[in-house]
Amino acid sequence: xxxxxxxxxxxxxxxxxxxxxxxxxxxxxxxxxxxxxxxxxxxxxxxxxxxxxxxxxxxxxxxxxxxxxxxxxxxxxxxxxxxxxxxxxxxxxxxxxxxxxxxxxxxxxxxxxxxxxxxxxxxxxxxxxxxxxxxxxxxxxxxxxxxxxxxxxxxxxxxxxxxxxxxxxxxxxxxxxxxxxxxxxxxxxxxxxxxxxxxxxxxxxxxxxxxxxxxxxxxxxxxxxxxxxxxxxxxxxxxxxxxxxxxxxx
Amino acid sequence: xxxxxxxxxxxxxxxxxxxxxxxxxxxxxxxxxxxxxxxxxxxxxxxxxxxxxxxxxxxxxxxxxxxxxxxxxxxxxxxxxxxxxxxxxxxxxxxxxxxxxxxxxxxxxxxxxxxxxxxxxxxxxxxxxxxxxxxxxxxxxxxxxxxxxxxxxxxxxxxxxxxxxxxxxxxxxxxxxxxxxxxxxxxxxxxxxxxxxxxxxxxxxxxxxxxxxxxxxxxxxxxxxxxxxxxxxxxxxxxxxxxxxxxxxxxxxxxxxxxxxxxxxxxxxxxxxxxxxxxxxxxxxxxxxxxxxxxxxxxxxxxxxxxxxxxxxxxxxxxxxxxxxxxxxxxxxxxxxxxxxxxxxxxxxxxxxxxxxxxxxxxxxxxxxxxxxxxxxxxxxxxxxxxxxxxxxxxxxxxxxxxxxxxxxxxxxxxxxxxxxxxxxxxxxxxxxxxxxxxxxxxxxxxxxxxxxxxxxxxxxxxxxxxxxxx
Numbered sequence: 001x002x003x004x005x006x007x008x009x010x011x012x013x014x015x016x017x018x019x020x021x022x023x024x025x026x027x028x029x030x031x032x033x034x035x036x037x038x039x040x041x042x043x044x045x046x047x048x049x050x051x052x053x054x055x056x057x058x059x060x061x062x063x064x065x066x067x068x069x070x071x072x073x074x075x076x077x078x079x080x081x082x083x084x085x086x087x088x089x090x091x092x093x094x095x096x097x098x099x100x101x102x103x104x105x106x107x108x109x110x111x112x113x114x115x116x117x118x119x120x121x122x123x124x125x126x127x128x129x130x131x132x133x134x135x136x137x138x139x140x141x142x143x144x145x146x147x148x149x150x151x152x153x154x155x156x157x158x159x160x161x162x163x164x165x166x167x168x169x170x171x172x173x174x175x176x177x178x179x180x181x182x183x184x185x186x187x188x189x190x191x192x193x194x195x196x197x198x199x200x201x202x203x204x205x206x207x208x209x210x211x212x213x214x215x216x217x218x219x220x221x222x223x224x225x226x227x228x229x230x231x232x233x234x235x236x237x238x239x240x241x242x243x244x245x246x247x248x249x250x
Numbered sequence: 251x252x253x254x255x256x257x258x259x260x261x262x263x264x265x266x267x268x269x270x271x272x273x274x275x276x277x278x279x280x281x282x283x284x285x286x287x288x289x290x291x292x293x294x295x296x297x298x299x300x301x302x303x304x305x306x307x308x309x310x311x312x313x314x315x316x317x318x319x320x321x322x323x324x325x326x327x328x329x330x331x332x333x334x335x336x337x338x339x340x341x342x343x344x345x346x347x348x349x350x351x352x353x354x355x356x357x358x359x360x361x362x363x364x365x366x367x368x369x370x371x372x373x374x375x376x377x378x379x380x381x382x383x384x385x386x387x388x389x390x391x392x393x394x395x396x397x398x399x400x401x402x403x404x405x406x407x408x409x410x411x412x413x414x415x416x417x418x419x420x421x422x423x424x425x426x427x428x429x430x431x432x433x434x435x436x437x438x439x440x441x442x443x444x445x446x447x448x449x450x451x452x453x454x455x456x457x458x459x460x461x462x463x464x465x466x467x468x469x470x471x472x473x474x475x476x477x478x479x480x481x482x483x484x485x486x487x488x489x490x491x492x493x494x495x496x497x498x499x500x501x502x503x504x505x506x507x508x509x510x511x512x513x514x515x516x517x518x519x520x521x522x523x524x525x526x527x528x529x530x531x532x533x534x535x536x537x538x539x540x541x542x543x544x545x546x547x548x549x550x551x552x553x554x555x556x557x558x559x560x561x562x563x564x565x566x567x568x569x570x571x572x573x574x575x576x577x578x579x580x581x582x583x584x585x586x587x588x589x590x591x592x593x594x595x596x597x598x599x600x601x602x603x604x605x606x607x608x609x610x611x612x613x614x615x616x617x618x619x620x621x622x623x624x625x626x627x628x629x630x631x632x633x634x635x636x637x638x639x640x641x642x643x644x645x646x647x648x649x650x651x652x653x654x655x656x657x658x659x660x661x662x663x664x665x666x667x668x669x670x671x672x673x674x675x676x677x678x679x680x681x682x683x684x685x686x687x688x689x690x691x692x693x694x695x696x697x698x699x700x701x702x703x704x705x706x707x708x709x710x711x712x713x714x715x716x717x718x719x720x721x
Contacts, residue, residue, distance in 0.1 A: 151597060151600075151601055151602070179511075187624075187642075188602060188624065188626060189581065189595070189602075189626035189627050189640070189671060189672070190488055190489060190714070190715060191488075191489055191536060191537040191550065191580045191581045191595070191626075191627075192578065192580055192581060192595055192597070192602050192626055194488070194502065194513060194534060194536040194537065194550070194557075194580070195534070195536070195550055195552075195557035195578030195579070195580040196557075196578055196597070197534070198533065198534035198552045198557050198578070199552075199556070199557060199577075199578055202552065202555070202556075219509075219510060220533075221511050221512050221513070221534070222513060222534040222552075223486075224488075226465070226486050226488070249509060
C-alpha cells in the first residue's frame with residue numbers, strides 16, 4: 001500500500017514538472033507584444049524590357065520580339081500575342097508598322113515597355129514583266145466578241161457594251177495587238193459571205209477606233225462562212241457564227 | 251417528148267425578142283421554146299406573181315431530135331476488148347447527155363455490127379426496131395506501145411452520102427486517153443448535129459473539194475471522171491474561175507505574208523502546173539472573174555475600205571474601183587457574148603440582190619424579181635441572153651432559176667431538193683453545173699439548162715463552187 005502511494009506522488013510530480021517545463025520554453029512571443037514594432041519593408045517594383053529584332057522589315061517578313069522581367073507576376077504582350085512568361089521571345093509578322101507593348105504586373109506595382117516594328121511595303125511589280133500566260137488569260141476573260149444580225153454589219157447595242165469591255169482591256173495593255181476575224185453563218189453564197197465578213201471585221205475595228213484604240217494595233221481578216229464556231233443548221237448556231245472575233249496577234 | 255413540171259413566174263416586161271433569138275441560135279431551141287411556152291401561157295399582171303402555182307411546160311415541144319445509135323466498136327485484137335467497150339460507152343453517154351439527140355435503145359440494135367463502112371448494112375439500122383437516123387461505129391486495135399481507133403458517123407438514111415464524121419485516133423492506149431478520144435469523137439458528132447456549136451464532152455470542170463482535209467481546187471472531166479487535186483495550199487482555196495483560154499484558174503486563197511493573213515487572188519496555170527505571180531492588195535480580195543477576152547479580171551476587194559468590185563489587168567496590175575456603195579458588192583459574172591456587161595451581187599438595198607452594170611462601172615441597174623428574198627451566184631449564159639442564179643424566195647430554199655435578160659421571164663430549175671447554188675454554164679449553153687445538198691452532203695451536179703437530166707458528179711467529201719471551163 002505504501003509503495004502505491006509513493007508511485008502516485010511521483011506521477012503527479014512528473015506531470016507537474018512537465019506542465020511547468022512547457023511553460024518555461026516559450027518566453028519570446030510574450031516579450032514583443034510588450035515592445036513597439038518597426039513597419040515592414042515594401043515589395044520590390046517589377047521591371048520589364050522588350051526588343052524587336054530586326055526593327056525594320058518588309059511586308060511579309062517576320063521579326064522576333066524578346067523580353068525579360070523582374071518582380072512581375074503577370075506579363076501581357078500586345079497587340080495580338082497575349083499573356084507571356086516572365087522571360088522569352090516570339091516571332092511576329094505584322095502587315096503594317098506597329099508598336100508592341102509589354103505590360104508587367106507584380107506585388108510591387110506594374111511596368112511596361114514598348115518596341116516599334118516598322119513594316120515597309122515593296123513596290124508592285126511593273127505590268128510589263130507580267131508573265132505571258134496571265135496576259136493571255138486576261139485577254140480570254142476580258143476581250144469580248146461582237147455579234148451581228150443576219151446579213152448585217154451594224155454594231156448592235158449588245159456588241160457596243162462587249163466592245164467597250166474589249167476597248168478597256170486594249171487600253172490597259174497597250175502592247176497587245178489583235179487580229180479581228182469577220183465570220184458569217186452558212187446562209188448565202190461563199191462569195192457574198194467573204195464580203196460580209198470583211199464588213200463585220202471592219203465595223204468591229206472602226207468601233208474600237210472610235211473608243212480610242214489605235215487603228216494600227218488591229219488587223220482584220222474575213223473568213224466568210226469558212227471557219228464556223230458551230231455547225232448545226234439552227235438560229236442559235238448561226239448567231240454564234242455571225243461575229244467579229246478577237247485573237248491576240250503574235 | 252419529155253414533159254416537166256415547173257413553177258411559173260410572170261415576166262415583168264412582156265416584150266419578147268425570143269422569136270429572133272430562137273431562129274438565130276440553133277443551139278438553144280429547147281430552152282427557148284420552153285421560155286416561149288412560159289410567155290404564151292402566162293401573160294398575166296404582176297399581181298398574179300403572188301400565185302405560186304405550178305404549171306406544165308415541155309422541153310423541145312415540136313422539135314424532133316435525131317435518133318442516133320452507137321454500135322459496139324469492134325476490137326481488132328483481144329487486148330483491145332476492154333478499151334473498145336469503154337470507147338463505145340463513153341461515146342454513148344456523151345451523145346445521150348448532149349441533150350440534142352435521142353439515143354436508140356441498145357436492145358433493138360441489129361446483131362451484126364460493122365467495124366468499117368464497107369460492112370455497114372444501112373437498112374438494118376434505119377428500119378424498126380432500131381429506127382436510127384445516124385449510126386456511130388468503128389474499130390480499135392492495140393499494140394504494146396499504142397492504140398489506133400477508127401471511128402465513123404454515118405447517116406443511115408442516105409447510103410450514098412459520105413460519112414458525116416470519119417476520124418482516126420492514134421496514141422496511148424490507156425483508159426484516160428481512150429476516154430479523151432471518145433469525148434473528141436462525140437463532140438465532133440454533136441457539133442455537126444447542132445449546126446457547128448461544139449459539144450462539151452471534152453471540157454473540164456473546176457471545183458472546190460474538202461476531201462484532202464482542206465478546201466483545195468480540183469478539176470474533173472465534165473462527166474465526173476478523172477478528178478484531180480490541183481492545189482495543195484493547206485489553207486482555204488475558194489471560188490475557182492477558168493480563164494477564157496482554159497489554161498489558168500483564178501481563185502480566192504489565204505496566203506500569209508509575215509504575220510498578215512488575208513484573202514487574196516491566186517492564179518494557177520494548168521499548163522505549167524504552178525501558181526502564177528499575182529499582186530496582193532490590202533483587205534479582203536476574192537471572187538475573181540475573167541473578162542471574155544481574157545485581158546481583165548474583175549474581183550471583190552476591200553483595199554480601199556468597203557468591199558467593192560475592182561477591175562485589173564489579167565496579171566493583177568492597175569486595179570481600178572468600179573462600184574460605189576455602202577454595202578458589199580461581189581460575185582461578178584461577165585456577159586461572155588459582149589464583154590460589155592457584168593452581173594453582180596450587192597446588198598446595198600438590204601439583202602443580197604442581183605444588179606447589172608457596164609464593165610466600166612456605169613449604168614448600174616437592179617434586176618427586179620417578183621418578190622424579195624435572197625439572190626446570189628449570177629452566171630451569164632454563153633449567148634448573153636440568160637442569167638442563171640440561186641434565189642431563196644420568202645419561206646423557200648435556195649433554188650436555181652434562169653431569167654431571160656430582155657423579158658425578165660423566169661424559169662425555175664430546181665425545187666424541193668436541198669440547197670441548190672453556184673450555177674455555171676457549159677460553153678454549149680445547154681448544160682449547167684451546180685452544187686446541191688440534196689443527198690445530205692454538198693456535191694457537184696450537172697443538168698440540162700431546162701432542169702432535166704440531173705446527174706451527180708462527186709461523192710467524196712464536200713464539194714462546191716463548180717466552174718465549167720469555157721472550152
